[in-house]
Amino acid sequence: MLALLLVGPIALPKHSATNPSGINATAPHPVPILPEAWPLSLAAGAARVVEGTFRLGDTFGNVLNQAGVPGRLIDQLAHAVKPDFNVQRIRSGRAYKIYFTPDNELVLFRYQRSEQQTVLVAKGASGWRAIEITIPYKIRPRFIQAKVLGSLEGALEATSIGRTGAIRLAHELAGIFAWDIDFSADLRVNDNVNLVVEQRFLEGRFVGFGDVLLAELNIADRVYRAVRYQRLGAATAYFTPVGQSLQRAFLRSPVDFTSISSGFSHRRMHPILNIAKPHYGIDYVAPAGTPVHATATGTIAYVGRTGQAGNHVKIRHGGSYTSHYLHLSRFADEIKVGDSIEQGQVLGYVGRTGLATNNHLHYQLDQSGTFVDPLRINLPAGAPLADELMPDFIRQRDAWISILREGQVDRPLVLAGSGE
Ligand SMILES: [Zn+2]
Known part of the structure; x- marks a missing residue:
């Protein structure tokens, strides 16, 4: 594969490429190549290599000049590569390598722009060019x-x-x-x-x-x-x-809560009504105004105020599930019945509207009309x-x-x- 790169002179692409090796850059695991692998022939054939790090006050010009590159050539190639590599933008602390032929002619300049980005300046068929390559980890x-x-x-x-x-x-x-x-x-x-x-x-x-x-x-x-x-x-x-x-198709909880004040139960003593009443949801205690997120992608089926539930949002999800969010202080601005909502999207904010003793979110999930415990149910998985x-x-x-x-x-x- 690298054999192709051993033949010179190398035709440099017009615009900077991220992966000159010809490897499909979108592949999940780019094949590791050494930065020296390109252009291999130029670097390998070099008789002398000057390397260092740009320090404060260093310029492209004085660094190359000190390495032995004539000033006229420096100006000429800085101008030629400008569309792809502005040498004025070289930063201190970045490493460089300068390669020379046995005749002491500049053949390749390499600048480490960032951890993964390297700029190579070399002479192609149509003059000096610069390309940037991304070195795969x-x-x-x-x-x-x-x-x-x-x-x-x-x-x-x-x-x-x-x-x-x-x-x-x-x-x-x-x-x-x-x-x-x-x-x-x-x-x-x-x-x-x-x-x-x-x-x-x-x-x-x-x-x-x-x-x-x-x-x-x-x-x-x-x-x-x-x-x-x-x-x-x-x-x-x-x-x-x-x-x-x-x-899972559902998030574990719809809110960043401080505690759970009441779990799912078929029979519990209601704190206000003081009668045994089932609690078909989870009460998440959180400060007023804490954002409440849709636990799964779905369609908004209800937004409004319903007596004891207070401000209430209901979302219908694919499959057999419906989720409910109660006692909200207010609704998120863009929440409308019939709209679709993404998993994690904010639908409203924690409050204590309706029948509630403190700021909390009552979250409820029903499957085909039967309330289920959101913390115990084996939630439907992603594909x-x-x-x-x-x-x-x-x-x-x-x-x-x-x-x-x-x-x-x-x-x-x-x-x-x-x-x-
Ligand atoms: Zn509750």
Whole structure:
């Protein structure tokens, strides 16, 4: 594949490309290439390389001039590459490399614009050109095992991954298991977290963690598993080991609450009426004005005030479900009957309208006319993986499971088509 690049002179594209290797940039796992791989012939044939970092006050001109490039050539190529690379915008702290032929002629200038972005200036068939390439991360999976003492973040930080890594991974996990686990409430001492995580490298240097590839959590005597899978053209998603989506059609709760004052029950003493009355919902206590979110995508079926319920929003969802949000202080502006609403969209704000002793949201879910406990029901899941994707999914899953099982650190991952 790189053979093509070994032939010079190289025809540089008119506009900056993000991936000159010809690899499909939209592929979920770009094949790792070294930045030196392009233009390989120029860099490999260089007899002398000057490298350094732009310091405050350095300019493109004086750096190249000190390296031995004549001033006239510097002006000429700065002008030629300007449409794609404005040398005035070079920033201090960025690395550069200057390559010369055995005859001491400039052949390639390389500027590290950011962690992943490199600008290459070289002479093409039609003169000096600049292109920007994005260097794909080299990925190596890593096994991480953490034991919970307090928080998830604390448990991860107690491993050798560092604070930044711990914060990032805790955040990732909270997102992956958002439909199943409330990490602030469900964690117990001695719960276990086992992960296989992407480590990102650029030119052999670890630059941070990427996606969680596989997670196995033992929390409060239950085991939760997630496997990452990326479908072409789709966002990264997580599935159970048998390909069921981890994303439920419903959010676990519609509001960022401080406590639950009343759970679902068929018979409880009503705090105001003082009579035994069923409570077919969950009361989430939260400050007045806290946004209330639709727990699933659906159609707004009712917006209005109904006696004891106060300000009430009702949403009809696909399948057999209807959700209700009661005692709202007010409705969100754009909420109208008949409109569709997205999962997570704000529909109103916590209040105490109707029959309520304090600010709280009464959230209720009914399935085919029967009220169900939103915290206990097995909520309908997102779409499972299609059959034709299962072999690929299983292949990836098993590779990561074996890393997990062996507890092996830094095992190179073989990606399809990477040629590694
Ligand atoms: Zn209630």
